[in-house]
Amino acid sequence: MTLTAAIKDRHTGVQSDAAGGQNPGRAGWQRRRGLVAARHPANRGSQVQVVLSEPGRLTPVPAHQADILTRMGINIASRAPAADLVIDALIGYSLRGDPAGTAAQLITWANDQAAPVLALDTPSGLDLTTGAAGAPAIWATATLTLALPKVGLLDAPTVGELYLADISVPPLVYQRMGIAIPPLFRQSSLLQIDLRPPSDPMVH
16 A cells, blocks of 8 residues: 555545543644544545544644534544544554553554554554554554654554655754754655665675
C-alpha cells in the first residue's frame, strides 16, 4: 500500500479521534488534526465517518472542527463501522501510560480490521521517545508524521511505512533550536522515509 493510494482509492474511511491518557492541551491538538484530516478523503468523494472516544470533552477548537464536519454532511458515529481504510488520530505524542477506556477499545477494534490503518503523526499507544508500544497500541499499515520524524518512530515495529509531510514550519524555527535541516520538501510536500537498515556492501 502507498499513502496516496490509500487516500485516493478507498471508498469508505473511518476517522477515530480521542484524548485518552494525554495532556489535555496536546490532546486537543491531536483531535484537531484528526478532524481536519477527515475532510480530505471526503473532499475526494470517499464516504467518511468519524468516531470520537470522548465526544463530550471537545475543547473549543476541536468542537469547531467537528461542527465543520457536521455541516459537510460527515457522520460523527457513536461506534466504529466497517471501513475500507481506518485513519487513526486517537492519541498524540503526549501519551502517559497505556491507553485506556474507549480509546483502548477503538485501538483494539482497528487492529482487528482487515482494512489498512493509516496513523496520523504517530500510531496511538506508541511512546515517541522510546519507540515502545503500549498495551494496546495501533499496528499501522502506514504512518504520516508531520514536519520532522520523531525519534520513536524510526525503530518501532508498529509504524508500518513511514511518510513525512510538510506543514510549512519556517527554517528559522529550526535554526533557533540548533537543528540543521536540509531542504527536505524542495521536490514534494510528502516524502517516504526508508526505514530499512543500509545493506552491507560485503553481502551479495
